Amino acid sequence: MQYYSTNNPNHKVSLSEAVIKGLAPDNGLYFPERIPVLPKELIEKFSKMNFREIGYAVIDALFSEDLSETQIRELVDHTLTFDAPVVKVDEDVYSLELFHGPTLAFKDFGARFCSKLMSMLHGKNDKTVRVLVATSGDTGSAVANGFLRVDGVEVIILFPKGKVSLLQEKQFTTLGQNITALEVDGVFDDCQTLVKQAFLDPELNLKLLLTSANSINIARWIPQCLYYFYAFSRLPKNGKKVVFAVPSGNFGNLAAGILAQSMGLQIDRFVAATNVNKVVPDYLHGAAFQAEPSIQTVSNSMDVGNPSNFPRLLWLYGNDENLFREMVKGYFYNDEETIDAIQKVQKKGYTLDPHGAVGYLGLGDFMNEHPGYVGVFLETAHPGKFRDVVEGALGEELELPARLAKFLKGEKKVIPMGKGFGEFKGFLENLD
Ligand SMILES: *Cc1c(COP(=O)(O)O)cnc(C)c1O
DSSP states (O other), rough: EEEEEEEEEEEEEEEHHHEEEEEEEEOEEESSOOOOOHHHHHHHHGGGGGGGHHHHHHHHHHHTTTSHHHHHHHHHHHSSSSSSOOOEEETTTTEOOOOSTTSSOOOOOOOHHHHHHHHHOOTTTTTTTTEEEEOOSSHHHHHHHHHHTTTTTEEEEEEEOSSHHHHHHOOOOOHHHTTEEESSSSSSHHHHHHHHHHHHHHHHHHOOEEEEEESHHHHHHHHGGGHHHHHHHHOOTTTEEEEEEEEEEESHHHHHHHHHHHOOOOOEEEEEEEEEHHHHHHTTTTTTOOOOOOOOSGGGOOOOOSOTHHHHHHHTTOOOHHHHHHHHHEEEHHHHHHHHEEEHHHHTTOOOOOOHHHHHHHHHHHHSSSSEEEEEEEEBGGGGGGGHHHHHHHHOOOOOOOHHHHHHHHHOOEEEOOOSHHHHHHHHHHHO
């Protein structure tokens, strides 16, 4: 299968080129030329299949022209080493827990798939691949841990100074080896802009093989559709319609849900829930799409003012804005509302993290306005990852999973970086 650029559907490349390049040379996002629709009978069988078996079927539909069956199995087995349970929180309200991976956020799914696929597609004698990632927190840790010690790949992580949680920071600044962290004096969008500038710089691209492991890369984005299929197959529906609420920042996760829907999964509606970085909810309510500077919030992994995956959302609905606005409902919440949700849901016996809390709120508002649904919100990170915020909200200490506590012991090593492109370019030029 080929992949085209959302800026120019005539620019088509192979899977390998789309994955290794990350971003199209015209700054567009790669998009599959054809979205396979799974037979209804197959999707019905998913309820009797395990997560990996569902993974083989879905990935086979997307990648069978480009990868062997053995490669597909290897890829899925490497990715799905942990579960994504659907947990009941309230009547007809379920949490899809995506934080059971090594770095305790949903980004482990995409990062593990991406690192494995890149190493499959990258020949032994090829140039070193330099993976550039901008992170608002969780991408950095998932990508660093997914790519740690992968041969032929070096990872350079750009993160906004003082704007990611201590635990997040520890997960990607303490590893060393093939992982380098750049502490950028700016916000997330500055990091993302630096990375995009590097991809579009002709001199750098002659010298270095640069790629991305942000959700702009199809190898990060596409595998995220797997847990929608899995969750749907496990969800008690009682004949009701299904809505998924996705706490969103760069909108890769929502785009993956819509991909699952396009592949035939009977998701009736989506909720796009954000913090006050609300350009997409504003758009969904009728405004033009207008990027804004990002604002810092307690759900910091969603502090994105210029969401990269917006063009993909539109392409998935055939660039039909009315259809997009009909299928996806936008809601946004401030920090006070987020904290309040964490406190209220704790009383029901469930601990939310600040991002899941935003999803929970969006789902609740949607379900109040639209009766007759069973709803799932994506719990995108373990509450312990945002310990300060959650402990502050609850007034009690959280127990940290051992694999999270372990990171706290490492020593932080970073290279400070300004937000001007010249300095970053100089750093990259001196790599070889
Ligand atoms: C990255 C992240 C999000 C936002 O996901 P997008 O795909 O960028 O919309 C939400 N919650 C957590 C915990 C994250 O790490």
